[in-house]
Amino acid sequence: DAGVTQSPTHLIKTRGQQVTLRCSPKSGHDTVSWYQQALGQGPQFIFQYYEEEERQRGNFPDRFSGHQFPNYSSELNVNALLLGDSALYLCASSRQGFCNQPQHFGDGTRLSIL
Amino acid sequence: DAKTTQPNSMESNEEEPVHLPCNHSTISGTDYIHWYRQLPSQGPEYVIHGLTSNVNNRMASLAIAEDRKSSTLILHRATLRDAAVYYCILRDCSNAGGTSYGKLTFGQGTILTVHP
Numbered sequence: 001d002a003g004v005t006q007s008p009t010h011l012i013k014t015r016g017q018q019v020t021l022r023c024s025p026k027s028g029h030d031t032v033s034w035y036q037q038a039l040g041q042g043p044q045f046i047f048q049y050y051e052e053e054e055r056q057r058g059n060f061p062d063r064f065s066g067h068q069f070p071n072y073s074s075e076l077n078v079n080a081l082l083l084g085d086s087a088l089y090l091c092a093s094s095r096q097g098f099c100n101q102p103q104h105f106g107d108g109t110r111l112s113i114l
Numbered sequence: 115d116a117k118t119t120q121p122n123s124m125e126s127n128e129e130e131p132v133h134l135p136c137n138h139s140t141i142s143g144t145d146y147i148h149w150y151r152q153l154p155s156q157g158p159e160y161v162i163h164g165l166t167s168n169v170n171n172r173m174a175s176l177a178i179a180e181d182r183k184s185s186t187l188i189l190h191r192a193t194l195r196d197a198a199v200y201y202c203i204l205r206d207c208s209n210a211g212g213t214s215y216g217k218l219t220f221g222q223g224t225i226l227t228v229h230p
Contacts (some may be wrong), residue, residue, distance in 0.1 A: 042220030056217055090157050099207035099216035100146050105157030
């Protein structure tokens with residue numbers, strides 16, 4: 001049973017560029033959440049998708065957007081990249097309606113901005 | 115968002131029990147207490163969670179204070195593979211306004227070092 005998979009594992013971009021990160025949830029999960037983890041910090045919640053709609057959003061600018069597909073996979077898009085966007089981006093999946101159950105995380109995409 | 119407070123770091127010896135404390139004095143009745151750990155170069159890994167009663171699983175035990183303002187994660191016999199950052203998280207599972215999607219709010223966590 002495959003867990004949460006993310007691609008790519010590493011990415012290098014320059015300031016001003018745009019990036020798309022991808023996530024496939026664990027089998028049986030229908031909800032995808034995205035987190036940003038700066039070096040030495042805990043993950044920070046970006047947003048959550050369920051039924052192809054953004055359901056909850058953290059304190060992130062509109063440069064961060066996402067999408068969820070009918071197969072529950074998800075993309076995170078970041079426009080106009082800044083040096084401060086350098087971080088580990090984590091995807092987590094879960095089952096809607098089972099809030100008391102854990103989220104399962106992928107190993108993340110390491111994004112470096114030059 | 116309800117906040118948690120954890121020590122920045124703790125140390126243990128291999129084969130000894132480890133008690134990782136967490137304070138959450140502003141916890142609400144619908145907050146579940148979750149513990150995750152994160153090994154270097156990996157995503158967070160679920161450890162255990164509970165609401166009011168103490169919980170046990172194959173990885174650890176969770177002891178929750180009667181007033182729910184604090185909890186303790188117990189690793190019964192630490193191994194070198196348990197060296198990680200441990201996060202205590204309150205997950206809001208309320209249904210106010212119709213829906214709560216239960217985002218996780220991470221703090222700084224506790225860096226656990228295990229000595230051979």
